[in-house]
Amino acid sequence: MTARIFNFSAGPAVLPVEVLEEARENLLSLGSTGIGIMEHSHRGKAYDAVHMECEALCRELAGIPENYKILFIQGGASLQFGMIPMNLLSAGKTADFLMTGAWSEKAASEAKLYGNVHHAASSKDQNYSYIPQTASYSDSPAYVHFTSNNTIFGTEWKGEPAGYPGNMLICDASSDIYSRPIDVSKYALIYAGAQKNLGPSGVTLVIVRDDVVEMGPKNIPAMLQYRTYAADHSLYNTPPTFGIYIMGLVFKWIKKNGGLAGMAQHNEAKAGKLYDWLDQSKLFKATAARDSRSLMNVTFVTGDAKLDDEFIALSKKAGLDGLKGHRSVGGMRASIYNAFPPAGIDKLLEVMADFEKAHTK
Amino acid sequence: MTARIFNFSAGPAVLPVEVLEEARENLLSLGSTGIGIMEHSHRGKAYDAVHMECEALCRELAGIPENYKILFIQGGASLQFGMIPMNLLSAGKTADFLMTGAWSEKAASEAKLYGNVHHAASSKDQNYSYIPQTASYSDSPAYVHFTSNNTIFGTEWKGEPAGYPGNMLICDASSDIYSRPIDVSKYALIYAGAQKNLGPSGVTLVIVRDDVVEMGPKNIPAMLQYRTYAADHSLYNTPPTFGIYIMGLVFKWIKKNGGLAGMAQHNEAKAGKLYDWLDQSKLFKATAARDSRSLMNVTFVTGDAKLDDEFIALSKKAGLDGLKGHRSVGGMRASIYNAFPPAGIDKLLEVMADFEKAHTK
Numbered sequence: 074m075t076a077r078i079f080n081f082s083a084g085p086a087v088l089p090v091e092v093l094e095e096a097r098e099n100l101l102s103l104g105s106t107g108i109g110i111m112e113h114s115h116r117g118k119a120y121d122a123v124h125m126e127c128e129a130l131c132r133e134l135a136g137i138p139e140n141y142k143i144l145f146i147q148g149g150a151s152l153q154f155g156m157i158p159m160n161l162l163s164a165g166k167t168a169d170f171l172m173t174g175a176w177s178e179k180a181a182s183e184a185k186l187y188g189n190v191h192h193a194a195s196s197k198d199q200n201y202s203y204i205p206q207t208a209s210y211s212d213s214p215a216y217v218h219f220t221s222n223n224t225i226f227g228t229e230w231k232g233e234p235a236g237y238p239g240n241m242l243i244c245d246a247s248s249d250i251y252s253r254p255i256d257v258s259k260y261a262l263i264y265a266g267a268q269k270n271l272g273p274s275g276v277t278l279v280i281v282r283d284d285v286v287e288m289g290p291k292n293i294p295a296m297l298q299y300r301t302y303a304a305d306h307s308l309y310n311t312p313p314t315f316g317i318y319i320m321g322l323v324f325k326w327i328k329k330n331g332g333l334a335g336m337a338q339h340n341e342a343k344a345g346k347l348y349d350w351l352d353q354s355k356l357f358k359a360t361a362a363r364d365s366r367s368l369m370n371v372t373f374v375t376g377d378a379k380l381d382d383e384f385i386a387l388s389k390k391a392g393l394d395g396l397k398g399h400r401s402v403g404g405m406r407a408s409i410y411n412a413f414p415p416a417g418i419d420k421l422l423e424v425m426a427d428f429e430k431a432h433t434k
Numbered sequence: 435m436t437a438r439i440f441n442f443s444a445g446p447a448v449l450p451v452e453v454l455e456e457a458r459e460n461l462l463s464l465g466s467t468g469i470g471i472m473e474h475s476h477r478g479k480a481y482d483a484v485h486m487e488c489e490a491l492c493r494e495l496a497g498i499p500e501n502y503k504i505l506f507i508q509g510g511a512s513l514q515f516g517m518i519p520m521n522l523l524s525a526g527k528t529a530d531f532l533m534t535g536a537w538s539e540k541a542a543s544e545a546k547l548y549g550n551v552h553h554a555a556s557s558k559d560q561n562y563s564y565i566p567q568t569a570s571y572s573d574s575p576a577y578v579h580f581t582s583n584n585t586i587f588g589t590e591w592k593g594e595p596a597g598y599p600g601n602m603l604i605c606d607a608s609s610d611i612y613s614r615p616i617d618v619s620k621y622a623l624i625y626a627g628a629q630k631n632l633g634p635s636g637v638t639l640v641i642v643r644d645d646v647v648e649m650g651p652k653n654i655p656a657m658l659q660y661r662t663y664a665a666d667h668s669l670y671n672t673p674p675t676f677g678i679y680i681m682g683l684v685f686k687w688i689k690k691n692g693g694l695a696g697m698a699q700h701n702e703a704k705a706g707k708l709y710d711w712l713d714q715s716k717l718f719k720a721t722a723a724r725d726s727r728s729l730m731n732v733t734f735v736t737g738d739a740k741l742d743d744e745f746i747a748l749s750k751k752a753g754l755d756g757l758k759g760h761r762s763v764g765g766m767r768a769s770i771y772n773a774f775p776p777a778g779i780d781k782l783l784e785v786m787a788d789f790e791k792a793h794t795k
Contacts, residue, residue: 078468082475085675090462093470097461100454107439107753109454111634111680114443114756147508147636148657151671155655183655268672273472275508275636275674294516294544296509297658310512311629313636313674314446319472392468395475 079417082395083224083370083408084248084269092322092412099318111315120314127321128306131278134324134333137257142286144279144302145312145320149266150176150247153277154183156297157243157262160289162188162215169193169214171234174201174223175401176245181218188215194234200402201226203362208234216241216261222249224269225399227372227406228365233259241285249369250278251327252411253337261285267316269369270410272323276316327411336411343409343418344368350422356380356429360402374404375432381405384428391424393417440778443756444585444731444769445609445630453683453773460679472676481675488682489667492639495685495694498618503647505640505663506673506681510627511537511608514638515544517658518604518623521650523549523576530554530575532595535562535584536762537606542579549576555595561763562587564723569595577602577622583610585630586760588733588767589726594620602646610730611639612688613772614698622646628677630730631771633684637677688772697772704770704779705729711783717741717790721763735765736793742766745789752785754778 080087096110103110106119113120128143137143146152157180162168166188170181172195181190191214194205201223210217217237221244222229229249233242233256241261250265257263262281268274279299286303295301301309327336348366351359351373360372375381381404385397398406407421441448457471464471467480474481489504498504507513518541523529527549531542533556545551552575555566562584571578578598582605583590590610594603594617602622611626618624623642629635640660647664656662662670688697709727712720712734721733736742742765746758759767768782 075463075466075468077463077470080469080473082469082473082478084672085473085475087473088470093461093472097458100458100461101451102436102438105436107436108441108443108755109438109449111454112441112443112446112448114446115635117443117756147510147513147674149508149671152508152655152657155657159655186653186655266672273674273676274476274672275677292547294513294520294547296513296516310510311446311627311635313508313634313677315634315676316636316674394469395478 078392078394079414079420080394081407081409081413081417083406084266085274086269086408086410087412088272088319089323089326089412092319092326095322096319110318113314115308115311115314123318123321124306124308124312124314127317127324130321130324130328134251134327135255135257137280140283141257142281142283142303144281144299145307145317146277146279146302147275147313149274149277150245150264151179153245153264153279154180155186157216157218158184158187159293159297160299161241161285164188166215167191167211169210169217169237171205171208171217171219172197173204173220173228174226176223176247177218177220180220180245184218193217201228202360202365204228204230204365208237210238213239214241216243218243218245220245222246222367222369224248224370224408225401227359227361227367227370227402229367229369248410249367251333251336252340252369254333267320269408272320273316275313276320278320340368340409340411343413343415344371346418347371347407347409347421350425354425354429355433357425360404369408369410371407371409372398372402372404374398378403380432387428388421388424391420393421393424439753439755440775440781441755442768442770442774442778444767445627446635447630447769447771448773449633449680450684450687450773453680453687456683457680471679474675476669476672476675484675484679484682485667485669485673488678488685491682491685491689495612495688496616496618498641501644502618503642503644503664505642505660506668506678507638507640507663508636508674510635510638511606511625512540514606514625514640515541516547518579519545519548520654520658521660522602522646525549527576528552528572530571530578530598532566532569532578532580533558534565534581534589535587537584537608538579538581541581541606545579554578562589563721563726565589565591565726569598571599574600575602577604579604579606581606583607583728583730585609585731585769586762588720588722588728588731588763590728590730609771610728612694612697613701613730615694628681630769633681634677636674637681639681701729701770701772704774704776705732707779708732708768708770708782711786715786715790716794718786721765730769730771732768732770733759733763733765735759739764741793748789749782749785752781754782754785
């Protein structure tokens, strides 16, 4: 078998080796069923157990209150950008957005199809390199939307935005979901594409309060109504069974590794080590404002685009993949989600140290 | 490793063993990349090759003309039930539906949200046990929709409906796609959830003519516009990469096994053997009209519900899973898609023969 390398991809991203090994064992036969996990009917007992265990672990890990439903939807966060306003916004009403990057922009842009959009705060003035500390909300917005972690710009909210009006807080948590404890009771709806912290692409986790499920219109396609999923444990039609299976294995792995508190500790240690090194470096520099730094995506530059490219090429040779930053920021981005191993941080520091030595006097 | 049993599930369904074995080899490292197939960035070279090969094989197998796009969408056929009229129907216009079962009903019901629906033909009068031979179309319908194979009722169109008006033929081919050659040039749009003949659940194949891509409105969410997928090889957002990978492996397997003509021959032999046996049986009886029989889902009964249950229990013990028919028809259903092995038919005939012997004088 080929040795695994360190995968800093922003998503789809590295998964725990144990999860991959267990999936491998069940591809031709799920346990002793004689039928592979992908081949089981979604109406059969074997898959039902997988599905319900995934949902139960999801609830247990974050302590999701009983008045919230856990939904498995397809289409990624991108479909949620449209589905949320389709259900929760209408002509004449206003949704407030806290603008912290490209994903906030896409979400806000889709909301405009259904109602008014108010930018309650934005860090666009400094290329989204920080999380705004204050916001100016509209009067009784239909909802307040924020992006908890910004993969491209390497910034992350440390908690919920302060002082938002009402009880309709909505969060795109695609890139930091279950990387730390979360108080679900503060939210109306949380959504996350699975492909960063939870599993493969093709499943979107939506955690939604019961009253919000029923707010949407009924004269839209069934697959675009939250109630369709809420009514039947997301089994109205054939769900993405394999993705849900993997997500369940990831939840087990999280539980075994200390739950969400364990993940937070582990992520703080990994990112902390990397930021500490960057802060003392004479060559490399973190791009995000210090109080807004993401524990999931660490963005950094040398300040010289050619030198950045040289470093990326060198790191690739050293077995570090996916370090090229997004074109909006340039430089490097180390995506170090839950499953990214600490040894990969050590290796990165080693390669950076060597590079720095060779390029500074 | 547990021995595999014969899986007659209607979907998700049996996949070729070779495909599962190859997937298993690539879970922890896709080829020599050191990164598992699920963990590769959808923007990287390794996944791009997988994606483009899947699309190219899809085109090659059915000889899809150049003026058609191949799209990979999420949400199953159920999302297409809504997405098609959202794009192609509007108030005052009429869509014609050929009603051949529960899936036609669901598709027609979603179309009513956007315009008028005309049932051009229906076999509901005889519990959908046949394919209508004639139809009465409306004047210049926006499109004509049919379901090429009806999983629940065990019926299948032998080709396109005769004499439909215009050039806007739309087909839900979820349960017989790529089971036989298809002349794509006759269609405006063909869609199919992957989980019967093509791969795992979570990917929907949509084959659409270029002019149809551009017919839809632009003031709907990006993920619900065909042009969003058509513009960028379905890479606008993160696609369900693992499902597309498996679909590509299935396409390779189809190619190796004679292409679509090979599949047709293979499926006619399997289903033919089963229907021939049923036609001579003194106990079991096929439920679909002879000229409408599906090669994918063979529905049959003893005529005695208790005896049916007894047979299903016995067959399960003999290693035949998923034979229970849908409650709308009762009795048994043998779903025998492309990847279902001929040996499973032999085993079923053996179990049926024994059962018949024990239950007839």
